[in-house]
Amino acid sequence: MIEAKELTKRYAGRTAVDGISFDVAQGEIVGFLGPNGAGKSTTLRILTCFLSASEGSAKVAGFDIYEDSIEVRKRIGYMPENVPLYPDMRVIEYLKFRAQIKGLRYREAKWAVEEAMDICSLTEVNKKIISTLSKGYKQRVGLADALVNKPELLILDEPTNGLDPNQIRQSRELIKRLGERHTILISTHILSEVEMTCNRVIILDRGKIKASDTPQNLIRRLRQPGAVLLEIKGKTDQAVKKVQSIEGVKEVTKNEQRNGWLSLSIVTDPNIDIREEIFDLTLKEKWKVRELASRTASLEDAFVDLVQSGAVATASETGTSEKEAADA
């Protein structure tokens, strides 16, 4: 659906997007993940033909974004960041206007708007003026606008930004449901969002792609050493030593002792589960167990890890370029 090749966008003195290439296949839900200022919105704006790339090219549904911009735009439903809407129009009026400029005839537009309002649960506010709507409703109007002409591709820029937890859950479910019919590209800086909705994640940092994989693979690949938390009571003087002797355990640290309960943090090799061995050990030693829990690294950890290691690399790069500049 999308083939991007070496997209680069330079603003005066600053490179926002730095030679990124990626593909999105039909039917995928792909998440663009990255900290603020990573170039997510700029990339989406290039794909929606709002901006042009300084270098590189991209095709959407087989049409070049530069040569066949109108054809590309016919096939994209785009919801910009912060969902700009005309505040003085009524919901139904606005959606009809949008449907019509997207090429639907008057009668088709009427039906399409009904359907889009139904999908986004807007029917009860259809006569309200947009400026009087709550943020959650405005977001849904933006979404209804994006999907009103049934585009093949939905591009949503931070679709859950600024919503309350309940609304976030609702809009995630909506996006998942839409994924059955549309190819979706969303951008976000919230990790749990892509973890829950996307088939694939593209991590973007400082205009470059850092990783592109399924959320599960990404977690597996980037998983930090596993950690197990154990809290026991009984004859625990030799506990650290005994736990350490289990195979795969790298490090055991004693946490504070409370009311006779000893808490241990156990670091193991990645992808090894030692909880069974620990259980056997506690039976053998007749320890009482209050807690035995494994803490798996989330995508959040992977992300922070990735971005921080990237930060080091970029800092050293700019260091050399400054030096070169000074030499010149």
Next chain:
Amino acid sequence: MRTFFILFTKELRSFLLSPLAYVLIALFTLLNGWLFVSIVKAMQLQVSSQSLIHNLFASGWFWMGFFVLFPLITMRLFAEERKMGTIEGLLTAPVRTSEVVLAKYFATIVVYAIIVAPVFFFFPLFEFITGEQGAFSSGAFWGSMLGIFLIGVFNIAIGTLASALTTNQLIAAMLTFVLVMLHYFLGFLQNFGTAPDSIWADGLTYFSTTEHMNSLTEGLIDSRPIVYYISFSVVLIALTHHVLESRKWRV
């Protein structure tokens, strides 16, 4: 063409559903109504060699109110959309930039026509009430209407360009006002420091709004101002289109 009409209707609607349009219509009519009455009174006291129409449009008071209109009706065209970000939704829909520009431009011209139209009812109304015939010729009537229309078309093009240049409506308004006034004063330059028959004085009369209106309000319909205003409007609107497309330039 269909897209143009959808955009045009939307612009016109949003103008006519906002209070600004009605306030402008009311104030502009009030101001010129008062001016009209004053001119009629003055002409009663003193015999004038010129017609009622000529005297109204030769009055500085008319132009003062007139030039304030343009910043007010054009400032929001693009500046507001850019500020709110709605321009992004608009230009990522499958519409041509030229359709957007022309729709906004023509909608503003229609609004302008609605605002100035009441002034042209004054003259027939005067004839009807007083039973006075020949206060002006029909040539002067249609000529002045043409003049006001052309000057409006040109000044709205200036305002459209100014609005596309900035995201701040106030800046767009000030820029429009200054450019409109500068153009107006260009026509007065011939009165200062140049010999009356020099090539400069001659050249500047082509730019002079006052000169154009003087001939048109006498019923003398000259093709030069028509070509002048229309061609400059085309240039300004083309520039506006380029300003909006400049975000897509590959630099």
